[in-house]
Amino acid sequence: MNIVNLTPHDIVVIAEDGTEFRRYPASGTIARAASITEIIGELDGVPVARQQFGEVSDLPDPEPGTVYLVSLVVGQALKGQRNDLYGADTSPEGAIRDAEGRIVGTRRLVKY
Secondary structure: OEEEEOOOOOEEEEOOOOOEEEEEOEOOOOOEEEEEEEEEEEEOOEEEEEEEEEEEEOOOOOOOOEEEEOOHHHHHHOOOOOOOEEEEOOOOOOEEEOOOOOEEEEOOEEEO
């Protein structure tokens, strides 16, 4: 299985014992989803926007035996449209954080 990381940073999977289990280095190509922002009103004098994600760029066509690690935004933009997209689980249950609260790893991957 060929796993290509299309995010701007390494994805590190941490084992239950706290050690690094897998590291997927950033490939140098970053898949991105365009965003469209529309102001839809105000809440307590603060502008409120609705954001939608549009066309995805720099995502290779599907290849047999290859999966792609992508950002949550790209994964959500294409959810259900492809069978080869995964990402780091950054939910409270999946993310591993350092003392300052920054994500430094994940316990698992998610499928989009």
